[in-house]
Amino acid sequence: MSVGGILVMLASVLGITSLFAWCIYKVLSTPGSEQHLHGFEGELPDKDT
Amino acid sequence: MAAQQSPGGGGREAWGSRLGVILAVTGSAVGLGNFLRFPGVAVANGGGAFMVPYIIAFLIVGLPIAWIEWAMGRYAGRRGFSSAAGIYRVMTGGKTWASYLGVLALIIPVVIYMYYLSVEAWCLGFAWHYWTGGMAVTVATAQQGMAAGSAEATEAGVGAANNYLVGFSGLGENFSLATNFWTTAAPFVLLCFVINFFLIWRGLNKGIELFCRWAMPALILCSIVILARVLTLGSPEGATEHTIYHPEGSIATERVDAAKPSYEHEGTLLVPETVQGSVGTGLGFMWNPVGHSTVKVPTPGAEADADGVVPTTSLVVEESFLSAMMDPDTWLAAAGQIFFSLSVALGVIITYASYTKPKDDIALSGLTAAAGNGFFEIALGGMMVIPAAFMFASSGAIVSAGEKASSLSLGFFALPGVFEHMPGGHFFGGLFFFLLFLAAVTSSLSMLQPAIAFLEEGLGIGRHASVAILGVITALGAGFVALISSGLTVLDHMDFWMGNFALFLLAMAQIVLFAWVVGVDKGLKELSIGAEITLPRSLPFVLRYVTPSFLVLVFGFWLVKNISLDGGYLGALRPSAIAEDPIPALTVLFILVIAAFFLLLIMEAVKRWKRLEAAGVLPDPSRDPDEDLEGGAA
Numbered sequence: 001m002s003v004g005g006i007l008v009m010l011a012s013v014l015g016i017t018s019l020f021a022w023c024i025y026k027v028l029s030t031p032g033s034e035q036h037l038h039g040f041e042g043e044l045p046d047k048d049t
Numbered sequence: 050m051a052a053q054q055s056p057g058g059g060g061r062e063a064w065g066s067r068l069g070v071i072l073a074v075t076g077s078a079v080g081l082g083n084f085l086r087f088p089g090v091a092v093a094n095g096g097g098a099f100m101v102p103y104i105i106a107f108l109i110v111g112l113p114i115a116w117i118e119w120a121m122g123r124y125a126g127r128r129g130f131s132s133a134a135g136i137y138r139v140m141t142g143g144k145t146w147a148s149y150l151g152v153l154a155l156i157i158p159v160v161i162y163m164y165y166l167s168v169e170a171w172c173l174g175f176a177w178h179y180w181t182g183g184m185a186v187t188v189a190t191a192q193q194g195m196a197a198g199s200a201e202a203t204e205a206g207v208g209a210a211n212n213y214l215v216g217f218s219g220l221g222e223n224f225s226l227a228t229n230f231w232t233t234a235a236p237f238v239l240l241c242f243v244i245n246f247f248l249i250w251r252g253l254n255k256g257i258e259l260f261c262r263w264a265m266p267a268l269i270l271c272s273i274v275i276l277a278r279v280l281t282l283g284s285p286e287g288a289t290e291h292t293i294y295h296p297e298g299s300i301a302t303e304r305v306d307a308a309k310p311s312y313e314h315e316g317t318l319l320v321p322e323t324v325q326g327s328v329g330t331g332l333g334f335m336w337n338p339v340g341h342s343t344v345k346v347p348t349p350g351a352e353a354d355a356d357g358v359v360p361t362t363s364l365v366v367e368e369s370f371l372s373a374m375m376d377p378d379t380w381l382a383a384a385g386q387i388f389f390s391l392s393v394a395l396g397v398i399i400t401y402a403s404y405t406k407p408k409d410d411i412a413l414s415g416l417t418a419a420a421g422n423g424f425f426e427i428a429l430g431g432m433m434v435i436p437a438a439f440m441f442a443s444s445g446a447i448v449s450a451g452e453k454a455s456s457l458s459l460g461f462f463a464l465p466g467v468f469e470h471m472p473g474g475h476f477f478g479g480l481f482f483f484l485l486f487l488a489a490v491t492s493s494l495s496m497l498q499p500a501i502a503f504l505e506e507g508l509g510i511g512r513h514a515s516v517a518i519l520g521v522i523t524a525l526g527a528g529f530v531a532l533i534s535s536g537l538t539v540l541d542h543m544d545f546w547m548g549n550f551a552l553f554l555l556a557m558a559q560i561v562l563f564a565w566v567v568g569v570d571k572g573l574k575e576l577s578i579g580a581e582i583t584l585p586r587s588l589p590f591v592l593r594y595v596t597p598s599f600l601v602l603v604f605g606f607w608l609v610k611n612i613s614l615d616g617g618y619l620g621a622l623r624p625s626a627i628a629e630d631p632i633p634a635l636t637v638l639f640i641l642v643i644a645a646f647f648l649l650l651i652m653e654a655v656k657r658w659k660r661l662e663a664a665g666v667l668p669d670p671s672r673d674p675d676e677d678l679e680g681g682a683a
Binding site: 005011024026027030 | 068098330333426427
């Protein structure tokens with residue numbers, strides 16, 4: 001594996017992993033995000049059941 | 050206002066949590082393409098260099114289209130619409146033609162589901178066959194009479210594992226799934242169908258979301274276990290020796306293998322280098338910023354046969370970073386990969402987004418789902434499949450699968466051979482195919498929801514009735530694909546017309562609708578409501594000019610490459626070709642019948658919505674749904 005390959009691999013893998021981790025962190029930690037954790041509001045009433 | 054309802058005629062379903070919708074959208078995007086298609090396409094189109102056009106395509110095509118789908122979905126969801134036919138109508142202020150455009154977003158996921166179900170069943174079937182010892186029996190049967198551990202026995206075992214799919218899928222003969230029910234994929238097709246419809250019948254929250262909440266972490270866990278196995282294999286005994294060819298002068302003289310012949314190809318002398326399969330060389334094959342292609346050269350010393358055909362030898366040739374970057378095919382492949390992988394223009398994201406709350410963030414959610422898909426693709430798929438395959442399979446087969454952008458060749462033909470060599474290979478083989486199965490289910494579930502939503506709100510029927518109707522339609526299609534299985538012609542032609550051609554059409558229609566008909570400003574205003582990240586200032590310019598231009602360019606190249614009257618998919622529809630093989634034409638006819646059926650339903654749905662609007666049950670579609678927010682509708 002060449003030095004260029006190692007650099008591309010590290011940049012790609014670490015880059016996307018960091019972005020994903022940051023997004024998840026932001027989703028879970030944004031103040032007020034608990035407001036988005038609204039509960040299930042009931043299934044659409046089915047006329048067959 | 051108090052008397053107004055949703056077009057489905059009752060309460061609307063909703064996601065249980067914000068993480069739930071993100072996992073569901075990510076699950077929809079993560080499929081076989083992340084683990085099999087991406088690494089193959091990357092290797093054949095620049096290796097590590099592929100990441101340059103890939104990231105550019107992500108930024109100017111993938112993410113912008115995903116964002117507009119999130120915005121359109123939530124906007125129309127405020128009016129109670131979740132299907133593309135209803136969403137486009139609300140977006141355009143009640144234009145009927147926009148509803149008919151929605152037929153693409155209905156038939157694309159439904160038809161893709163019909164053949165995706167077969168692939169999903171193969172994954173489950175392979176996992177079952179590995180874990181219950183069936184593959185061990187298949188291999189042992191092929192090795193009968195051979196000395197244990199001999200090269201001949203190993204080769205026979207690998208061949209048996211490689212070829213298992215042929216009998217299992219019915220690839221060799223039509224109707225073999227019916228005539229050999231228990232020894233083929235037939236029971237697994239039925240089982241997968243039941244699993245999908247059981248989950249979809251349970252509903253958005255208790256079915257799709259609940260499954261994705263368990264399946265996505267399980268997917269990461271399975272991937273990490275397999276990744277750890279692959280990366281700790283080192284330089285295993287019996288690893289494949291590869292011969293990679295380079296243009297003369299492009300590599301150091303000491304790397305040239307003088308014991309092997311050089312070949313001249315298009316005026317360039319190609320010199321050989323011998324590389325032993327190992328984790329390091331496999332990762333290099335995937336990530337070094339150089340491309341690989343297969344070329345055929347006349348076999349030295351071989352005579353032409355009676356028909357004048359000269360035997361050829363296939364070589365794997367390494368291309369420079371610059372030549373990979375200058376090749377339009379690299380850009381086309383990158384745009385295609387982003388496009389297919391993110392599940393944009395599939396009709397799924399707009400439907401899923403319509404169930405979010407009016408003031409929920411969608412900008413960060415869209416970015417998170419796209420990043421999650423990228424994580425599975427790059428950090429997991431890009432690290433495990435090629436290194437494993439490079440250790441034990443032929444590099445020619447890997448590159449060839451990548452050139453054809455074929456998940457099936459790499460996954461079902463090359464990898465079973467790899468598991469035969471790998472210590473604990475049958476356990477890890479089962480785990481790998483189970484991982485693919487989980488990824489496939491999260492995707493196939495999402496393909497059903499757009500049509501369910503349409504049947505509910507278009508015909509005013511309940512979810513269970515909608516599920517039953519869609520069950521009959523998809524059972525017919527899935528049966529057609531599973532039974533007419535010879536050469537996978539039906540699957541291949543459905544994939545071409547719906548999984549490629551129609552997908553491009555819908556993407557272009559959506560971007561034009563959003564940027565030029567609805568207006569970027571209105572659309573981006575929606576995207577910015579509740580946004581927890583700052584949207585790029587360049588986004589309006591990108592959506593108006595860059596994304597449509599890039600799409601037109603890519604679609605143009607794609608048409609030139611794939612559409613020809615002389616042969617290929619369009620050529621198969623000529624009368625002379627139909628006389629020879631009617632299956633491709635029957636497949637296209639089947640798709641047209643499905644499209645006509647949904648067009649009729651859309652016609653009925655539009656009539657119904659107009660009636661309800663006239664009666665004041667539904668609000669006037671030309672009025673901004675934001676007005677509905679007044680008074681705390683959120």
